[in-house]
Amino acid sequence: MEIPKRYVSFATWPSEQLPAVDDLVRAGFFYTGKNTIVTCFYCNGSLQNWGSNDNPMIEHARWFPHCAYAKQLCGDDLYRKIQESKRLAQAQSIRKRKPYDVRDVLEQYSHGHINMMMRIKELQRKIEHTIGKQAPVAIEDRTKLTVLARMQRVEGTMNIMGETMENILKLLKIVDEKLDRVLPNDNRSTKSILTRMNTKFSSTQEGIL
DSSP, rough: HHHHHHHHGGGOOOOOOOHHHHHHHHEEEEEOOOOOEEETTTTEEEOOOOOOTTTTHHHHHHHOOOEEEEEEEHHHHHHHHHHHHHHHHHHHHHHHHHHHHHHHHHHHHHHHHHHHHHHHHHHEEEEEEOOOOEEEEEEEEGGGHHHHHHHHHHHHHHHHHHHHHHHHHHHHHHHHHHHHHHHHOSSSHHHHHOOOOHHHHHHHHHHHO
């Protein structure tokens, strides 16, 4: 769409507290006529919810980095700075939000797992103390030891859950290492949180067993 036609599209643009029409047109946008939605004539990307201090050219390059028109308009140096700023902002947002969500989930999971293991072990000790430790029995005779058999199955399930948690911790450490490469100076490191949790979980589990 040519520049004159883009200007015409802004005839009903609500100009209060919004970027100037000249800046929007120069950034490659035309007005769709709906709310504050504008669309790039080149990449067809749309933006809305504008603030009065927003720079249409910068926002265009920030949200549609593959638009050749926006990239050429900004120039290589400004374009590179815009993308770097966006990448750092996203990484900071992830680091600020995710580790604490993950930590809460893992703490609840590990505490529940440890408590269940302790209860199972205590019940096993009480039963063995009452009826004596049972010798291994054939599969067809295990129905006679219903309580013990169920407890053994529960214990096996809990062990599997423990292994699953360890795998989750490993994956989270990999994610944290990648985040450290993005923001190496962040002192609120997910790695330290996960290390403390892993040490606590492992030592407590060994004490139970």
